[in-house]
Amino acid sequence: MAQVFADLHRDHGVDLRCDTAVTAVQPAAGDPSSAGAVLLSDGTELEADVIVVGIGVTPNVELARSCGLNVDDGILVGRDLVTSDDDILAAGDVANAYHPLLRRQLRVEHWANALHQPVVAAQTMLGQPASHVRLPYFFTDQYDLGMEYTATPIPTGTTRS
Ligand SMILES: Cc1cc2nc3c(=O)[nH]c(=O)nc-3n(C[C@H](O)[C@H](O)[C@H](O)COP(=O)(O)OP(=O)(O)OC[C@H]3O[C@@H](n4cnc5c(N)ncnc54)[C@H](O)[C@@H]3O)c2cc1C
Secondary structure (H helix, E strand, O other): OHHHHHHHHHHHOOOOOOOOOOOEEEEEEEEEEEEEEEEEOOEEEEEEOOOOOOOOOOOHHHHHHHHHEEEOOOOOOOOEOOOOOOOOOOOHHHHEEEEEOOOEEOOOOOHHHHHHHHHHHHHHOOOOOOOOOOOOEEEEEOOOOOEEEEOOOOOOOOOOO
16 A cells, blocks of 8 residues: 555655655755755755655653553553553553454554544543444545555564464
8 A cells, every 4th residue: 555655646756765764954054044955864965945844653652651551652551441550541642552353452543543542431431341443444535546444454474363
């Protein structure tokens, strides 16, 4: 799927660079308040008039960790979204929740998950038996291509018992 969308963007003239990080943003010559160039980890310097930043894939778990909660790629929770402390629940991007259908911990970074998990968390808080069983879902529309994606991929070569 990633290749399909990468090709789509390249077909539209996008210069897509994977495995390349931004190491610095340099100010414009004569105007330190404006960006002038972006430096990349491969040594490339790209001139820029406008820079748009789209980031956010690392869960912010410092508060949870400092509280002594179990943390591993997000805050570890069970199917009921309860953390290692019975009085604390976690939902959304930051929650690495046990998924009873997929039978493994899973952290999902999509809007639909952030919408539905809090309902389960609220039910759990109210003492009602609750379990987050929805499969991950997201959609995207890029140029004329739309995609809806349900469930989650497993790495090539992995088998599930
Ligand atoms: C660039 C980008 C594009 C995306 N595009 C899509 C998309 O097209 N489709 C889609 O489905 N999803 C998309 N997502 C994912 C979607 O935005 C998230 O899944 C969703 O916002 C998660 O909601 P959340 O409430 O779990 O977390 P967040 O929206 O991240 O909210 C967590 C909040 O907690 C606050 N916080 C963190 N630590 C503390 C603390 N110690 N004390 C107090 N507050 C704290 C943060 O400041 C933040 O406001 C995108 C995300 C990014 C970054």
